[in-house]
Amino acid sequence: MTDDELRTDGSGATARATGIRRTLDRLTVEDLALYVVLVLAAGFYLVPIESGLVTSFKTGTAIIETAPFAPPGASGFTFEKWRTAIDALLRGMGNSLLYAVPATIISALIGSVTAYGLTIPNWKASYKALVLALIIAGIFIPYQAVLVPLTQFWSQWVQLGDALSFVWALGIDDDYVGIVELVITHVAYGIPICTLLFRTYYKTMSDEMMESARLDGASLRRVYRRIVLPLSGPMFAVVLIYQFTQIWNDLLFTLVIVSTESSPAAPVVLILAGLGTSMEGQDFALRMAGAFFAALPTLAVYILFGDEFAEGVAA
Known part of the structure; x- marks a missing residue:
């Protein structure tokens, strides 16, 4: 130098x-x-x-001999719990993605269109207020209040398994009808909160920009497709993260619709609930490894849409 x-x-x-x-x-x-x-x-x-x-990296002996937050040490360190958890949960991860991804996307799209209809177009304010009040009321209906009607709806009123018989004829296990039912259930339950989030965002958009497009002859559909939808990226990130996390972590609807972890269509949360539990007691290391592994998709969604999420929350 x-x-x-x-x-x-x-x-x-x-x-x-x-x-x-x-x-x-x-x-x-x-x-x-x-x-x-x-x-x-x-x-x-x-x-x-x-x-x-x-x-999650400790042996059974290390869990007993060390504090919960203390490292396991060389003799108490093992990857075995992670290997066991991945083997047990991998099938459930795929099943969860089968309904969490489409339910998230569909509920976000329907919520966006509904919010646009309640915000941008000029129609009678009293009708708009009534529809909005009904949608907001849907947010406050607890899951527990709909469990019995939900069970009756899918088991007695709607025979979805019979309607999809052509799918089972292809060799797909008919237990996967539960996946379709979970998609529809989560979409229905997610529309109110998605609509409210999008409506809050759309009310901040410039009315002059919308009116200019309408004066140029653009229809409501064209305004939404060419102006509103491209500007909705940050709020889509917020809604996608929120909805995906809620749907991925939901156990109640899964228990009602799929009901058993031995089902070929069992989602990851259902398998995780029984992981590491036996007559001998709780395998805490296995349960911790399973919990962290099951959380990876939600973490990936946060990382993928993190910047847009911050922009949408700040809007």
């Missing part, structure tokens, strides 16, 4: 050190207190995650 490079590097390091000192000088007691609180809060939320993760 030449003398000029040394001087340049030295001056750069000096400048960085000076900048750090100036930043520290500007810190007040309130700022330091805020940072301390934030660090403690981060630790409060991350310690359970860290404890679960290190537990």
Whole structure:
């Protein structure tokens, strides 16, 4: 390194050190207190995650002999729980994707179109308010309140298995009718919240832009397809993340519609509920490994749509 490079590097390091000192000088007691609180809060939320993760790599002996958040050590470290969890849950992951992905996309699209119809077009305000009130009321219906009607609907009123007999004739197990029923159920239950989220976003759009398009002869469909839909990317990210997470983690509808983890169509949450449970007790390491493995798709969705999600939430 030449003398000029040394001087340049030295001056750069000096400048960085000076900048750090100036930043520290500007810190007040309130700022330091805020940072301390934030660090403690981060630790409060991350310690359970860290404890679960290190537990998933422990042997049974290590779980007994070490604290939950302590590393297992060389003698207590194992990948066996992860291998067992992946083997047990892989089929369920595929089944969950079969209904979570289409249900998320369909409910988001229907919610977007419904919100556009309740926001942009000019139609009688009293009718619009009534429809909106009914949609909002749908958000507050608890899952438990619809379990009996839902069971009767699919088992007595709608014989979906008979209607899809041509599919079972192709060699597909007829237990997969539960996957179709879960798609329809989650779409129906997701439309109200998707509509409300999209309507909140559409109310921030420029009315002048919409009116200009209408004056140029664009129909309502064309305005939605050419203007509203392309601008809806950030809110689609919010809705997709929210809906996918809700649908992926739902156990109640899965228990009612699929009911047994031994079914070929059993989703991952149904298999996970019984993973690591036996007459001998709970295998906590296996359950932790299964929980982290089952959470990977939701984590991937957050990473994939993270930037758009932040923009949609801030809108």
